[in-house]
Amino acid sequence: MRTKKGKKIISILALSILLLAALWVGGCGQKKDAEKGENGQTEKLSGSITVAGSTSVQPFSEVLAEKFMADNPDIQINVQGGGSSQGIAAAASGAADIGASSRELKEEEKKQGLKEYVIAYDGIAVIVHPSNKIDNLKKEDIKNIYLGNITNWKEVGGDDAPITVICREAGSGTRGAFEEIVMEKEDITSKAIIQNSTGAVRTTVAGDKNAIGFVSLPAVNDEVKAIKVDGTEANKENVKNKSYKIARPFIYLTKGEPTGAVKAFIDFVLSDEGQKIIEDEGAVRIK
Amino acid sequence: MPDYTIVESVKNKFNIVCAWQEKYKDNIPKSNSELWIERVLILSAGIFILAILLITLFIFAKGIPLIAKTGISEFLFNTEWNPLKGKFGIGSMFIGSLAVTFGALLWAVPLGLITAVFMAEVAPVKTRDILGSFIELLAGIPSVVYGFFGLIVVVPFIRENFGGSGMSILAGVFILGIMILPTIINISRDSILAVPKEYKENSLALGATHYQTIRRVIIPAARSGIVTAVVLGMGRAIGETMAVVMVTGNAAIVPDSILSPVRTMTSNIVLEMGYAAGDHQAALFGTGTVLFIFIVVLNLVVDIFAKAGISNENR
Numbered sequence: 001m002r003t004k005k006g007k008k009i010i011s012i013l014a015l016s017i018l019l020l021a022a023l024w025v026g027g028c029g030q031k032k033d034a035e036k037g038e039n040g041q042t043e044k045l046s047g048s049i050t051v052a053g054s055t056s057v058q059p060f061s062e063v064l065a066e067k068f069m070a071d072n073p074d075i076q077i078n079v080q081g082g083g084s085s086q087g088i089a090a091a092a093s094g095a096a097d098i099g100a101s102s103r104e105l106k107e108e109e110k111k112q113g114l115k116e117y118v119i120a121y122d123g124i125a126v127i128v129h130p131s132n133k134i135d136n137l138k139k140e141d142i143k144n145i146y147l148g149n150i151t152n153w154k155e156v157g158g159d160d161a162p163i164t165v166i167c168r169e170a171g172s173g174t175r176g177a178f179e180e181i182v183m184e185k186e187d188i189t190s191k192a193i194i195q196n197s198t199g200a201v202r203t204t205v206a207g208d209k210n211a212i213g214f215v216s217l218p219a220v221n222d223e224v225k226a227i228k229v230d231g232t233e234a235n236k237e238n239v240k241n242k243s244y245k246i247a248r249p250f251i252y253l254t255k256g257e258p259t260g261a262v263k264a265f266i267d268f269v270l271s272d273e274g275q276k277i278i279e280d281e282g283a284v285r286i287k
Numbered sequence: 288m289p290d291y292t293i294v295e296s297v298k299n300k301f302n303i304v305c306a307w308q309e310k311y312k313d314n315i316p317k318s319n320s321e322l323w324i325e326r327v328l329i330l331s332a333g334i335f336i337l338a339i340l341l342i343t344l345f346i347f348a349k350g351i352p353l354i355a356k357t358g359i360s361e362f363l364f365n366t367e368w369n370p371l372k373g374k375f376g377i378g379s380m381f382i383g384s385l386a387v388t389f390g391a392l393l394w395a396v397p398l399g400l401i402t403a404v405f406m407a408e409v410a411p412v413k414t415r416d417i418l419g420s421f422i423e424l425l426a427g428i429p430s431v432v433y434g435f436f437g438l439i440v441v442v443p444f445i446r447e448n449f450g451g452s453g454m455s456i457l458a459g460v461f462i463l464g465i466m467i468l469p470t471i472i473n474i475s476r477d478s479i480l481a482v483p484k485e486y487k488e489n490s491l492a493l494g495a496t497h498y499q500t501i502r503r504v505i506i507p508a509a510r511s512g513i514v515t516a517v518v519l520g521m522g523r524a525i526g527e528t529m530a531v532v533m534v535t536g537n538a539a540i541v542p543d544s545i546l547s548p549v550r551t552m553t554s555n556i557v558l559e560m561g562y563a564a565g566d567h568q569a570a571l572f573g574t575g576t577v578l579f580i581f582i583v584v585l586n587l588v589v590d591i592f593a594k595a596g597i598s599n600e601n602r
Contacts, residue, residue, distance in 0.1 A: 164452040169558045169559050169562075170368075170370050170371050171370070171371065171561070171562035171564075171567060172562055190540050191538055192538060193454050194538060194539070195537070196532070196537075196558040196561065200533075207439070207443060208443075208446065208452060
């Protein structure tokens with residue numbers, strides 16, 4: 001009797017595994033069909049676009065592509081990473097329809113006949129508690145605070161109080177940009193308090209009068225004070241005119257004048273709707 | 288004296304029926320609906336087992352390759368965590384999980400146990416009911432609310448009175464302790480109430496005081512239930528994520544004091560899952576694998592201890 005039951009259970013297990021496998025295979029098949037459908041082009045806007053390059057731009061591209069594909073079901077957009085340099089090279093060689101860069105192009109890169117579209121600015125505000133009497137820091141001092149070399153506010157002209165360093169988690173785009181621009185690739189002190197969202201960093205800084213943190217510029221609000229960096233106020237204008245130092249542009253690159261689906265996508269990114277998405281994702285819009 | 292003869296006769300009849308059923312099992316005609324119900328039950332159980340198997344397989348398949356690549360001892364004991372530069376050591380988080388969990392147990396178990404004894408043995412019925420409903424309430428609060436309370440009340444309190452940033456082991460220990468109290472109180476209270484009345488009556492009749500009875504008779508008799516309460520509390524503490532992420536500061540360092548920030552294994556996963564890719568993501572699954580094995584081993588150890596306790600009692 002026991003073996004009979006055992007057999008029953010085994011057969012049911014096998015059945016459910018089969019069912020799951022069938023579902024999986026079915027799902028794969030569907031995907032293939034969908035791809036086939038997109039290759040057969042008859043409508044006005046169809047085809048596939050490859051966007052490759054900066055991993056900082058990647059999440060923005062992904063969200064924008066998602067929305068664009070929802071509106072234009074005949075267009076397939078593949079978003080890939082690789083880094084800014086690779087993105088620029090891929091656009092120049094034609095390996096990608098759109099190259100993405102999160103830095104200005106170098107002189108020799110500009111000579112390759114690439115068309116540049118600045119789609120957004122990534123500005124990062126350094127924030128402290130509103131009661132903190134510091135309102136200006138040198139970029140070098142910020143770096144030393146995050147390296148753990150400066151640990152007391154009095155060393156940079158503030159009160160005699162230990163600095164609580166607040167930081168984003170490894171892998172965060174904001175942290176990546178901060179590391180690139182301020183830290184110049186040196187490691188942030190492991191003693192830093194880690195919070196895994198812009199909101200959490202802001203709340204933590206708002207609640208601790210000795211804290212320092214960084215958030216993307218659009219996220220600054222009344223609860224915290226954004227300090228000047230090298231004497232320049234952190235605001236959208238200063239990011240756009242490049243006087244504020246902790247900022248960088250997000251650039252889309254195409255080889256020559258874009259046409260068809262590629263043009264439609266770039267137009268969408270630069271439209272009000274696209275810019276709204278960019279702002280919601282935490283960057284500064286260009287208009 | 289209860290009349291055991293009735294009990295015995297019922298037992299006998301039950302046994303006879305069971306034996307009969309066993310003997311003629313395959314010949315008993317089953318109605319259609321009965322067959323279907325049986326199938327549905329077996330199917331449900333099958334799906335349940337399958338789900339567990341798949342989850343386990345998935346976590347192991349994703350996590351083990353990276354652990355193997357890094358080296359088990361390197362992964363477990365190295366305290367340097369810098370996933371974007373290929374440094375995958377979760378040693379500091381292992382210590383972090385242990386520190387926060389056992390810190391919470393350290394104060395929540397005695398308090399919970401005393402409350403349970405009070406509710407089961409000392410308190411008048413009315414007090415017991417009121418206390419009971421408060422504990423139900425405590426159990427029903429979502430963990431994110433505990434975390435928020437910790438962030439807004441406990442963290443600033445620690446910062447102002449003890450120093451440091453406030454985001455610390457101490458804050459985690461405090462919040463987690465509150466969170467596991469309902470589990471500990473409810474289960475140990477039930478197990479104390481389940482101790483046969485005769486034990487208490489006999490103890491009192493022999494001249495023991497109420498306190499002596501509680502200490503020497505009731506608590507030992509309820510031991511396995513109390514151990515279960517502690518294990519479940521520990522399970523909740525070690526697996527808790529949201530509240531811990533909010534109050535412990537999450538710095539991946541080996542803590543040097545109770546005021547130092549700390550990152551637990553669960554925090555590590557939830558913190559970095561959002562943007563992790565490739566080896567980084569695999570390292571988070573590796574953390575999950577370690578957590579999984581850790582909890583299973585912990586449960587087994589406590590299970591063995593609990594069983595040893597019971598067999599000692601029976602001797």
